[in-house]
Amino acid sequence: xxxxxxxxxxxxxxxxxxxxxxxxxxxxxxxxxxxxxxxxxxxxxxxxxxxxxxxxxxxxxxxxxxxxxxxxxxxxxxxxxxxxxxxxxxxxxxxxxxxxxxxxxxxxxxxxxxxxxxxxxxxxxxxxxxxxxxxxxxxxxxxxxxxxxxxxxxxxxxxxxxxxxxxxxxxxxxxxxxxxxxxxxxxxxxxxxxxxxxxxxxxxxxxxxxxxxxxxxxxxxxxxxxxxxxxxxxxxxxxxxxxxxxxxxxxxxxxxxxxxxxxxxxxxxxxxxxxxxxxxxxxxxxxxxxxxxxxxxxxxxxxxxxxxxxxxxxxxxxxxxxxxxxxxxxxxxxxxxxxxxxxxxxxxxxxxxxxxxxxxxxxxxxxxxxxxxxxxxxxxxxxxxxxxxxxxxxxxxxxxxxxxxxxxxxxxxxxxxxxxxxxxxxxxxxxxxxxxxxxxxxxxxxxxxxxxxxxxxxxxxxxxxxxxxxxxxxxxxxxxxxxxxxxxxxxxxxxxxxxxxxxxxxxx
Amino acid sequence: xxxxxxxxxxxxxxxxxxxxxxxxxxxxxxxxxxxxxxxxxxxxxxxxxxxxxxxxxxxxxxxxxxxxxxxxxxxxxxxxxxxxxxxxxxxxxxxxxxxxxxxxxxxxxxxxxxxxxxxxxxxxxxxxxxxxxxxxxxxxxxxxxxxxxxxxxxxxxxxxxxxxxxxxxxxxxxxxxxxxxxxxxxxxxxxxxxxxxxxxxxxxxxxxxxxxxxxxxxxxxxxxx
Numbered sequence: 001x002x003x004x005x006x007x008x009x010x011x012x013x014x015x016x017x018x019x020x021x022x023x024x025x026x027x028x029x030x031x032x033x034x035x036x037x038x039x040x041x042x043x044x045x046x047x048x049x050x051x052x053x054x055x056x057x058x059x060x061x062x063x064x065x066x067x068x069x070x071x072x073x074x075x076x077x078x079x080x081x082x083x084x085x086x087x088x089x090x091x092x093x094x095x096x097x098x099x100x101x102x103x104x105x106x107x108x109x110x111x112x113x114x115x116x117x118x119x120x121x122x123x124x125x126x127x128x129x130x131x132x133x134x135x136x137x138x139x140x141x142x143x144x145x146x147x148x149x150x151x152x153x154x155x156x157x158x159x160x161x162x163x164x165x166x167x168x169x170x171x172x173x174x175x176x177x178x179x180x181x182x183x184x185x186x187x188x189x190x191x192x193x194x195x196x197x198x199x200x201x202x203x204x205x206x207x208x209x210x211x212x213x214x215x216x217x218x219x220x221x222x223x224x225x226x227x228x229x230x231x232x233x234x235x236x237x238x239x240x241x242x243x244x245x246x247x248x249x250x251x252x253x254x255x256x257x258x259x260x261x262x263x264x265x266x267x268x269x270x271x272x273x274x275x276x277x278x279x280x281x282x283x284x285x286x287x288x289x290x291x292x293x294x295x296x297x298x299x300x301x302x303x304x305x306x307x308x309x310x311x312x313x314x315x316x317x318x319x320x321x322x323x324x325x326x327x328x329x330x331x332x333x334x335x336x337x338x339x340x341x342x343x344x345x346x347x348x349x350x351x352x353x354x355x356x357x358x359x360x361x362x363x364x365x366x367x368x369x370x371x372x373x374x375x376x377x378x379x380x381x382x383x384x385x386x387x388x389x390x391x392x393x394x395x396x397x398x399x400x401x402x403x404x405x406x407x408x409x410x411x412x413x414x415x416x417x418x419x420x421x422x423x424x425x426x427x428x429x430x431x432x433x434x435x436x437x438x439x440x441x442x443x444x445x446x447x448x449x450x451x452x453x454x455x456x457x458x459x460x461x462x463x464x465x466x467x468x469x470x471x472x473x474x475x476x477x478x479x480x481x482x483x484x485x486x487x488x489x490x491x492x493x494x495x496x497x498x499x500x501x502x503x504x505x506x507x508x
Numbered sequence: 509x510x511x512x513x514x515x516x517x518x519x520x521x522x523x524x525x526x527x528x529x530x531x532x533x534x535x536x537x538x539x540x541x542x543x544x545x546x547x548x549x550x551x552x553x554x555x556x557x558x559x560x561x562x563x564x565x566x567x568x569x570x571x572x573x574x575x576x577x578x579x580x581x582x583x584x585x586x587x588x589x590x591x592x593x594x595x596x597x598x599x600x601x602x603x604x605x606x607x608x609x610x611x612x613x614x615x616x617x618x619x620x621x622x623x624x625x626x627x628x629x630x631x632x633x634x635x636x637x638x639x640x641x642x643x644x645x646x647x648x649x650x651x652x653x654x655x656x657x658x659x660x661x662x663x664x665x666x667x668x669x670x671x672x673x674x675x676x677x678x679x680x681x682x683x684x685x686x687x688x689x690x691x692x693x694x695x696x697x698x699x700x701x702x703x704x705x706x707x708x709x710x711x712x713x714x715x716x717x718x719x720x721x722x723x724x725x726x727x728x729x730x731x732x733x
Contacts, residue, residue, distance in 0.1 A: 331612075334610060335693060335695075338590065338693070341591075342692065345591050369662060370688060370694070370698050371694075371696075373698070373701040373705050374696055374697075374698050377701055395592075397592045397690070397691055397692070398592075400692075404690075404692070405695075408694060408695045411696065412696070
């Protein structure tokens with residue numbers, strides 16, 4: 001665009017493109033100076049190297065490039081339309097003036113034209129119009145310019161030139177834009193316009209746009225860098241945590257900011273995963289310890305019995321009895337072992353094919369029916385409250401065993417002799433399948449309710465009754481397998497075990 | 509009766525062969541899957557007892573090959589893998605029964621007997637009879653002598669199973685699996701109470717008891733000697 005403004009006049013134009021680099025350099029100097037305020041150059045270089053190789057940086061770079069391109073485009077468009085508009089306006093004024101004068105000439109001849117030009121030239125210069133009528137040899141007849149400007153007009157008749165303007169005794173050179181009108185007989189008319197103001201306006205716009213462009217690009221660059229640094233820092237936090245976890249510190253967690261953005265969600269999910277792993281690991285350690293203790297004790301008894309049979313008094317009857325007792329001990333051990341395997345199986349989810357749509361009410365009915373005679377024999381009234389089918393996706397065998405274990409417990413501890421009822425209830429409550437087993441026994445103190453779900457935990461009063469302390473652990477494992485929650489509550493009096501299963505309705 | 513034991517653990521195999529021989533069976537034994545398959549296809553056995561994990565060829569493939577060759581000899585799978593899933597896989601690949609190691613020998617014996625009977629049983633039986641106890645599968649009614657006995661549906665199923673295996677020992681686990689379809693051992697003696705209830709109904713007020721407890725093994729429905 002600046003080329004179209006290029007003056008035909010030999011004198012250099014201040015608005016020409018030649019001086020732009022100088023301004024550009026001047027504008028850039030503050031940006032170059034900025035790093036001086038940063039902590040240290042080494043840190044900057046290190047940081048830059050670190051930042052440059054990352055995906056975050058590439059993303060920020062791309063973002064910046066697109067941003068810069070669009071900012072430059074917009075600024076250039078603004079500049080172009082504004083300048084172009086001013087120029088067109090000048091051209092239009094000149095054209096109108098010329099056609100007006102040409103009309104006057106046609107009507108009133110050369111003298112009329114000279115008269116009008118003289119009259120217009122005499123007026124105030126506020127409108128910035130310039131006129132000149134010359135004879136064939138270039139002598140001015142009328143007008144407010146001293147002489148014909150040097151330089152040849154373009155074929156269209158347009159002409160850029162400079163003229164001297166004295167104002168309060170000071171002579172200034174002003175740029176002007178003119179148009180030539182050839183009058184027959186060799187006379188020439190030049191109509192021009194002082195474009196000093198327009199040029200200043202253009203300069204101003206150029207400068208404004210240049211600065212706003214630089215500021216926008218600066219902000220974009222800073223924003224991009226900040227963004228990539230921020231992203232990078234958060235990814236690095238995750239990486240460092242992962243490294244520490246790999247190194248063995250399972251309790252380390254990714255810090256969260258509480259903003260709940262994607263990074264926070266990622267951190268939350270990773271932490272959830274680590275929690276799960278840690279819980280499993282802790283569980284495994286506990287199991288190992290418990291197994292060591294609870295399987296070693298009966299093994300030691302078994303060994304002692306067999307040793308006694310081998311080295312004891314050679315009474316065949318006593319020996320037979322010792323061997324029978326040893327087999328019983330081994331059977332108990334096996335039962336414990338099987339129960340542990342069952343729990344592990346339920347927890348690990350090793351039987352995925354076994355999931356099908358099952359009716360929890362039907363399963364509860366089956367288990368209740370299995371235990372009903374035992375309940376009656378022990379003086380309990382075993383009741384089932386399950387009016388309608390409650391379907392969920394699950395493993396029928398595991399669910400049966402979980403309910404059987406709950407019934408086993410209820411009949412074992414549920415207030416023997418008090419004649420209390422044991423109730424099994426299955427209901428559908430707002431999209432969840434709820435199974436409750438309630439008894440009227442002594443219940444479990446609130447402090448112990450969580451721990452009885454752990455493996456091998458047997459509360460003091462029950463130590464004397466047969467059992468391996470795995471019944472409720474299996475219930476919990478089965479519940480977890482089905483995404484259900486187990487809660488132990490007070491039945492006032494008695495124990496209320498409640499399992500809440502998600503049903504197909506809300507888990508889809 | 510001729511049995512084939514395919515088991516690679518020498519001690520277990522010797523224990524099985526000894527126990528089964530003492531119980532009156534003729535027993536062949538193999539410790540290798542391929543050899544076992546060869547024996548099973550060539551010899552004529554009344555039942556096969558096979559381990560699931562075998563050298564040469566695993567138990568399930570062996571069964572698959574055997575069934576593929578249209579040999580329907582009843583087979584009992586022995587395995588340390590005891591989950592429901594393992595059991596289902598074993599039965600699907602052609603096994604007729606599945607026993608988890610370790611097991612009581614009486615349990616194995618009772619199951620083998622049940623397997624051997626299964627082949628001989630007339631499929632279109634509508635009435636089961638033991639002494640003067642009669643169970644009608646069509647009308648689902650039970651009579652002892654002239655007296656009609658009212659049974660709950662589950663008691664009926666329990667009695668049906670006992671009568672189908674009359675004269676033989678059935679274990680608690682067999683009852684749990686076949687009558688209740690439960691594949692776990694409840695901690696309480698639930699089966700004993702069910703059986704004693706049934707006993708109340710079919711044996712009380714009758715001169716000769718039919719339902720007997722076999723100590724250390726299970727139950728048996730038969731006429732007293």
